[in-house]
Every structure is written in C-alpha cells, then in structure tokens.
Amino acid sequence: MTPENITLPEYKPTKALPFTYPCYKDMFDNKIMFAFKGIVTSDLVTRVLEIMETRLEEERGNKKISKKVYNVMVECLTNVYADEAKATKKEYDPTAILLVRKVDKSYHVTTGNYISNNRVQELKRILDKINAMSKENLRSYYQEVLVKEESGTQGLTTLGIVDLARKSRQNLAYQFKYVNEDFTFFSIEAKISANSI
Amino acid sequence: MIEPLKIEPTHKTPRVYFDPSEGAFEISGRSIPEDSVGFYKQILDWIDFYGSNPEEKTHFKFEFEYFNTSSSKNILEMLKKLEEIFHKGHDIKITWYYDEDDEDMEETGTDYKALLSVPLELLMKLH
Numbered sequence: 001m002t003p004e005n006i007t008l009p010e011y012k013p014t015k016a017l018p019f020t021y022p023c024y025k026d027m028f029d030n031k032i033m034f035a036f037k038g039i040v041t042s043d044l045v046t047r048v049l050e051i052m053e054t055r056l057e058e059e060r061g062n063k064k065i066s067k068k069v070y071n072v073m074v075e076c077l078t079n080v081y082a083d084e085a086k087a088t089k090k091e092y093d094p095t096a097i098l099l100v101r102k103v104d105k106s107y108h109v110t111t112g113n114y115i116s117n118n119r120v121q122e123l124k125r126i127l128d129k130i131n132a133m134s135k136e137n138l139r140s141y142y143q144e145v146l147v148k149e150e151s152g153t154q155g156l157t158t159l160g161i162v163d164l165a166r167k168s169r170q171n172l173a174y175q176f177k178y179v180n181e182d183f184t185f186f187s188i189e190a191k192i193s194a195n196s197i
Numbered sequence: 198m199i200e201p202l203k204i205e206p207t208h209k210t211p212r213v214y215f216d217p218s219e220g221a222f223e224i225s226g227r228s229i230p231e232d233s234v235g236f237y238k239q240i241l242d243w244i245d246f247y248g249s250n251p252e253e254k255t256h257f258k259f260e261f262e263y264f265n266t267s268s269s270k271n272i273l274e275m276l277k278k279l280e281e282i283f284h285k286g287h288d289i290k291i292t293w294y295y296d297e298d299d300e301d302m303e304e305t306g307t308d309y310k311a312l313l314s315v316p317l318e319l320l321m322k323l324h
Contacts, residue, residue: 042231046208063298071263071301078229078265143308151234151270159266167301 034100040081048077052100061105068192069107072167073100076111076190079156106193114183115156120176123186126158131171138166156186164188169196199250202243210236211261215243222257228264228272237271241278248282255279255287260294260322261302273309280315291317297324 011021027035034055036048052073056066080096096113115123133141142162149159165172168190177185199217206212211226230236257279264272276291283289293306303319310317 042209042229045229064300067296067298068301071299074229074263074265078267081231139308143312146269146273146308147312149270151237151274157266159270163266163269166304 030099031101031103032099033102034098036098037095039094040077040096040098042078042081045074045077045081048098049073062194065107065192065194068167069100069109072109072164072190072192073098075160075163075167076109076188079160080111080113106191108189108191110187110189112185112187114179115186117178117182117184120184120186123156123161124174124176126161127172127174127188130162130165133165135166135169138162142166156188161188164190168192199243199247202240204239211264213240215247217247217252217255220252220254220256222255223260224258224275225260225262227262228268230268233265233267233271237268237274241271241274244275244278244282248278248285248287251282251287251289253288255282255289257289257291258294259291259306262296263302269305273312276309276313276315276317280313283315289315291315293317293319294322295319297321 034048034052036044038044049070052070056069059066077098080098093114096111099108099110101108101110130138130141142159145159145162149157161172170191170193173189173191175187177187179185201216201218202213203216204210204213206226209227209229209231211224211228214221214223216222224240228236259272261272279289279291293309295302295306303321306317306319310319
C-alpha cells in the first residue's frame with residue numbers, strides 16, 4: 001500500500017481523551033521543550049535539572065547559553081519550591097508549572113504558581129523597578145540587596161528576582177492572574193538569548 | 198587543634214573539606230539546600246572557632262558548580278567571617294573558581310570581591 005492510499009480519519013474531539021492532541025499541539029506551537037506541573041519539592045528540582053542537563057547536552061549548542069539556562073532554572077525552581085512551602089491555607093493549591101521553551105535560538109524559562117493576593121503589589125513594584133534598570137544599576141542593586149536581605153528569607157525574594165534579571169540580561173516578563181479573594185496565579189519568564197550574553 | 202570539618206556532597210549540598218592539618222579549606226559542588234541557614238550554620242560555627250586560633254597561612258578555595266540566591270547570602274556570611282580573621286592580622290587568601298563557560302559564577306565572584314576587603318582571587322577553570 002502506498003501512502004496515497006491511506007485515508008486518515010478526520011480529527012474530531014471525542015469524549016475519550018479529548019485533551020491529548022490539543023495539549024500536544026499547544027505545546028508544539030509554543031515550542032515547549034520541557035514541561036512540568038506538580039508540587040516542586042527539592043528532590044524534584046535536582047531531577048528536573050538532571051533531565052535538562054541531558055537535554056541541553058543533546059542540543060550541542062553554545063555552552064555558555066546552556067550553562068545560563070541551567071543557572072536560571074536553578075533559581076526559578078528554588079523560588080517556586082520555597083514559595084510553595086509557605087502555603088498554610090487548606091484551599092491553597094501548592095502545585096506549580098515549569099515550562100522551558102526554545103524559540104529560534106533563545107530559551108525561555110517560565111514558572112507559574114499561586115501567591116497570596118497581598119504580595120501582588122509589592123512584587124509588581126519590584127519587577128517594574130528591576131525591568132527599568134541598566135546592567136550597571138542591576139549590579140549595584142544586587143550587591144545592595146545581597147548585603148541587606150536577611151539570611152533564611154524564603155520564597156520569591158527581591159534578591160531572587162534581581163538575580164534572574166541579571167542572568168537573563170533581558171527584561172523579565174510577568175503576569176498576575178487573579179484567581180479568588182485569597183490567591184493570584186503569578187507567572188514569570190526569563191529569556192536567555194545568544195545575542196544578549 | 199581544631200577538629201576537621203568534612204561533609205560529603207549530595208545533589209543539593211556541596212562538599213566541604215576543611216582540614217587545617219593538611220592546609221585544606223575547600224567547598225565545592227552544588228548548593229540548593231531546602232534550609233540553607235541550617236546547612237551553613239555548622240560551617241560558619243567552624244570558621245568562628247578556627248578564627249580564634251588560625252594557621253599561619255589559610256587558603257580557602259570556593260569551587261561551586263551552582264547555587265541559588267538563598268545560599269549566596271550564606272556564602273557571603275562565610276566570606277565575611279574570613280574577612281574578620283584577615284582584619285585581625287592573619288594571612289588569609291581566598292580563591293574563587295569558575296568554569297570558563299559560566300559567566301554567572303564569574304559575576305558572582307566579582308560581586309563578592311567588590312563587597313569585601315579580604316584578598317580574593319578569581320580563577321577561571323579551563324576545560
């Protein structure tokens with residue numbers, strides 16, 4: 001039988017597994033090379049990093065970029081797991097999402113997780129402040145926060161955000177999606193491009 | 198003589214090998230512990246104790262693969278303690294190693310150097 005003789009059935013979402021293909025297609029269209037949704041524990045962080053190390057080695061790309069993607073992932077993931085550990089309310093969903101996209105020759109590392117609504121304004125203020133800074137301003141701000149911020153501060157800290165911005169060398173994209181009177185879903189993305197390092 | 202401090206590395210924590218009798222003061226590997234303050238406390242306490250009666254010369258080597266910002270604050274604490282010993286008139290030298298492909302680790306070393314007044318040398322590791 002030649003391929004011309006094969007008639008494929010038209011794709012129709014059915015009651016059985018209606019989500020598989022749309023989910024795959026969505027990931028394909030968005031150039032997602034790695035995705036995880038679940039509770040980010042520190043054990044999971046080390047496993048995800050192992051997988052990504054292999055994936056990046058397979059790509060045989062620029063080693064400086066691979067190292068940077070790796071460093072950014074370390075910070076993104078530990079920010080999310082530390083944040084998740086803060087959850088105390090029963091209705092809080094501690095799961096987070098991690099996505100790594102490869103768009104042309106750039107890597108985009110994105111995390112999303114629930115945060116308390118009372119953190120939104122402060123986070124937005126910090127993100128806007130950092131995004132407006134030059135490379136030199138970021139450096140001095142990083143040093144200032146490194147000295148000032150208390151040891152043991154957990155979660156998505158100012159130092160963590162400044163660190164992401166410095167490693168990325170580009171503005172951090174972010175979004176706050178209001179969920180209910182207690183929580184907001186917070187997404188943040190750091191890009192790593194060959195032409196910015 | 199102070200007891201050596203030797204901690205085996207894990208996927209999340211660095212190898213620590215402080216043995217004054219061998220002149221070895223090395224911390225290397227990864228640092229993304231869940232409780233960075235808890236992990237570094239033993240190291241900071243050891244340096245405090247060592248600083249009360251240090252060797253004639255002390256050469257600390259930092260050779261991290263990667264660490265998160267939570268650890269970076271504890272690492273700064275370590276370096277500050279070494280700086281204190283240096284300011285008491287002791288011979289302290291620090292070497293900060295970084296991989297030739299890792300500009301973030303180089304940058305962090307440069308930041309520490311800018312914040313401290315103890316001799317800190319940055320050294321690139323070639324493949």
